[in-house]
Amino acid sequence: MTDLPAAPARFKDLCLDAVDHQSLADWWCAALGYVRRGSPDGTEPPADWPVPVVDPDGAGPLIWFNQVSEPKTTKNRMHLDVTGDPERLLALGATLLRRPDEDIHWHILADPEGNEFCVFAPTE
CATH class of the missing domain: 3.10.180.10 (2,3-Dihydroxybiphenyl 1,2-Dioxygenase, domain 1)
Incomplete structure (x- = not known):
């Protein structure tokens, strides 16, 4: 078997931009059965920070919802x-x-x- 070099990149997360990123994160949680991922230190992040959501079964990718000003x-x-x-x-x-x-x-x-x-x- 030939040793192939590692790929130059690997898929990490999926990110979606949204004007109302909080509501869109909640909508996709309801649609996919995902849940919001808590912050590592247990504190509530500011409302304008990106919202990470995860598949509670660990099968799907992590999705980030980022606030943007333009629709x-x-x-x-x-x-x-x-x-x-x-x-x-x-x-x-x-x-x-x-x-x-x-x-x-x-x-x-x-x-x-x-x-x-x-x-x-x-x-x-």
Whole structure:
């Protein structure tokens, strides 16, 4: 076996910018079953600090929600793909952008701040 050099980078976390990062963090926690990660020292960080959320089972990536002053104005260049129930996500406050059709077999939704994401049916 050949020893290959280590990759120049490794995936660490996912970060999403949001005008109301506190609310968007809570929305994604409800959508994914994530929870807010407490601070290492147990203190409450300032409200404008990034909000980290984690999968309580440890299966998914750490997601950071960063406060920005400008709203989203164009299509995402990167987006999340999730497995789930689009109707439940719509009931939580997502917006339907596109239903499955002859070209795609998944739903395209947007979170409350307009970030697009794809929803695939669970596989058994």
